[in-house]
Amino acid sequence: MATMSDTQPKPYRFAFRDFIQLARPYWVSDDKKKGWALLLVILTMNLALVWVNVRLNFWNAAFYNSLQAKNFPDFKHLLFVFSGYALLYIVLAVYSQYFLQMLQIRWRRWVTEVFLKDWLVGGAHYRMSLRQGNSDNPDQRIADDIRSFVNDSLSLFFGFISSLVTLLSFLTILWTLSGAFTLLGYSIPGYMVWVAIAYAGIGSYFAHKVGKPLIKLNFNQQRYEADFRFGLARTREHNEGIALYRGEDREMEGHNSRFANVWSNWWGIMKRQKLFTWYSSFYGQLAIIFPILVAAPRYFAGQIQLGGLTQTASAFGQVQGALSWFIDAYGRIVDWRATVERLYTFVQSVEAVRHVPIADLMDGQLPAAPAPSGLLPQGPGDGSRGGAALAIELGDLRVATPDGRVLLQADGQCIQPMQHTLFVGPSGLGKSTLVRWLAGIWPYAEGTHYRLPVGRSLFLPQKPYLPIGTLRQALAYPMPAEQFDDARLQVVLTQARVSYLFASIDQTDTWMQRLSPGEQQRLAIARALLAAPDWLFLDEATSALDPPTEAAMYELLQRELPKTTLVSVAHRPGVVRFHRQILLVKAGGESEPARLMSHAPQWTETQAAGESSDWVLAGV
Numbered sequence: 001m002a003t004m005s006d007t008q009p010k011p012y013r014f015a016f017r018d019f020i021q022l023a024r025p026y027w028v029s030d031d032k033k034k035g036w037a038l039l040l041v042i043l044t045m046n047l048a049l050v051w052v053n054v055r056l057n058f059w060n061a062a063f064y065n066s067l068q069a070k071n072f073p074d075f076k077h078l079l080f081v082f083s084g085y086a087l088l089y090i091v092l093a094v095y096s097q098y099f100l101q102m103l104q105i106r107w108r109r110w111v112t113e114v115f116l117k118d119w120l121v122g123g124a125h126y127r128m129s130l131r132q133g134n135s136d137n138p139d140q141r142i143a144d145d146i147r148s149f150v151n152d153s154l155s156l157f158f159g160f161i162s163s164l165v166t167l168l169s170f171l172t173i174l175w176t177l178s179g180a181f182t183l184l185g186y187s188i189p190g191y192m193v194w195v196a197i198a199y200a201g202i203g204s205y206f207a208h209k210v211g212k213p214l215i216k217l218n219f220n221q222q223r224y225e226a227d228f229r230f231g232l233a234r235t236r237e238h239n240e241g242i243a244l245y246r247g248e249d250r251e252m253e254g255h256n257s258r259f260a261n262v263w264s265n266w267w268g269i270m271k272r273q274k275l276f277t278w279y280s281s282f283y284g285q286l287a288i289i290f291p292i293l294v295a296a297p298r299y300f301a302g303q304i305q306l307g308g309l310t311q312t313a314s315a316f317g318q319v320q321g322a323l324s325w326f327i328d329a330y331g332r333i334v335d336w337r338a339t340v341e342r343l344y345t346f347v348q349s350v351e352a353v354r355h356v357p358i359a360d361l362m363d364g365q366l367p368a369a370p371a372p373s374g375l376l377p378q379g380p381g382d383g384s385r386g387g388a389a390l391a392i393e394l395g396d397l398r399v400a401t402p403d404g405r406v407l408l409q410a411d412g413q414c415i416q417p418m419q420h421t422l423f424v425g426p427s428g429l430g431k432s433t434l435v436r437w438l439a440g441i442w443p444y445a446e447g448t449h450y451r452l453p454v455g456r457s458l459f460l461p462q463k464p465y466l467p468i469g470t471l472r473q474a475l476a477y478p479m480p481a482e483q484f485d486d487a488r489l490q491v492v493l494t495q496a497r498v499s500y501l502f503a504s505i506d507q508t509d510t511w512m513q514r515l516s517p518g519e520q521q522r523l524a525i526a527r528a529l530l531a532a533p534d535w536l537f538l539d540e541a542t543s544a545l546d547p548p549t550e551a552a553m554y555e556l557l558q559r560e561l562p563k564t565t566l567v568s569v570a571h572r573p574g575v576v577r578f579h580r581q582i583l584l585v586k587a588g589g590e591s592e593p594a595r596l597m598s599h600a601p602q603w604t605e606t607q608a609a610g611e612s613s614d615w616v617l618a619g620v
Helices: 012-027 032-069 072-130 138-178 191-211 213-237 239-245 248-300 306-323 330-355 431-438 471-476 486-495 499-504 517-531 547-560 573-578
Strands: 180-183 186-189 398-400 406-409 421-424 457-460 535-539 565-569 581-586 594-599 603-606 614-617
Touching (some): 012 032, 012 138, 032 138, 032 306, 072 138, 072 330, 138 191, 138 213, 138 306, 138 330, 191 213, 191 248, 191 306, 191 330, 213 239, 213 248, 213 330, 239 248, 406 431, 421 431, 431 457, 431 535, 431 565, 457 517, 471 486, 471 517, 486 499, 517 547, 547 565
Parallel strands (some): 406 594, 421 565, 421 581, 457 535
Antiparallel strands (some): 180 186, 398 406, 581 594, 603 614
16 A cells, blocks of 8 residues: 555545545444534534624614614614624634534544554554555654544534525525616626625635645645654654764754755745735635625615615625635645545555455465464463463464565474473574564464464563653553552562662653663563563563573573463573573575574584674584
């Protein structure tokens, strides 16, 4: 599927179709009763506002007629009537806005929860990141685009309904007031109505012609702004690495390059918006005097009074304004259209990784292997503690890259419960990818004779993930922090040799930046002690530790988690004695996948000329 960067805005009929698919779920959801109730209340208030405007139109005629006749009693009475209409108008305007904002936040909350669930649950966010042509900037789509989608949709809907009701209400008034006009011997009844339709129709046509380029410009501006913001966030996230590399110049170059897109596209918007503002301002100013000019001949001919002239001009303005709704709302329609497109593309990407066979995602080269169940934090599944544990059988499994290139071929190996297993071999042959598949997050694999891990699993990567929040939350992640008391947390921190962190247990910080890599890995070990999974996968999870500390962490895991099976990827020899089975990943021939082989746990250290030391299996 194409990304937002290489697609063009869809025609309006498709944008409206996509809008229906995005909007419909909320209006049939469990929150539909409150949503529909608010919608009807706001709609009723908007109709009441139109009714007030109709009454003010008739008041306008009577008021100016009283001025022309110098009738002071009528003048005073009409001022009193106006105060009543004005008060009613103010109350309706205030509460219609209040209830509109209430509906906006309810709808936005519901849609945001759905999008977050679809994006996060089941690893869809990870699969989307693996796909070539994945949806760009999901954070912007969930945070900004949903807000714009809800607010603009409601604003445009109520604006259109209000304009439609205004048009129908004032059309009859204007028809009655305008009378007939004779042109070339033909009598044209309600001529002011036809003039208003022609004026608004011609104006809308040219507004679209002038403003059409804004559709693509605004469409691209959202993406460029998001790309620039994402780059800044990445710099903030990896500021230590940038500082160590002295990479500030390269970062500046990248940020300037991304902002250049923002800059150049914004200039395009400015130029086109300036032209559109010239046109819309001229159109709006002309609309003030135009109805007076058209109705003036009847006034000077004595056919209508001053009040009739102002009432006719007011009714003309209401009809022309309702017919010109498209011009007034053009900018919001452009933004709304781009937002719908971005959200719908996001939904399609999520649906693709959830429901489309992996074979389709990989151009038909490999079918999908089902993801294992029972991953943390879902809780125990079949074969978890207290049940019969089953072995992992790799069978004829083939693990591939997202583009379909087979990385690794298994050859009937299996991992029995409590048979701690170590994957070794040169880098880049698929060891970590295989472990990710075992952990249930890597979708690109096939096989006919395999059994995935059964029970609760926990995966510890080389760089642990620590969420922003309190250290208590980071330690317990992904389990609720309230599940563990302070005594238990202090024990596991002490066992993982980071007892000093307990003093900051309720402190909020960006812990991935605050803690060193070694501290982060030891905190992850403490997290594994809390989770006590059936299967613990460690992908270079102790690589930042010195050998004695690394050995101490493995001893700790085996002592404190006697019913947990360890499956490790490592390159250092110190961990071999903690595993009962060694599975070697050996490079295949040219264009051939690597092969998984069983091997005896014997190690030697070799030094290749000009290369750093590496630990490899003896005899291989």
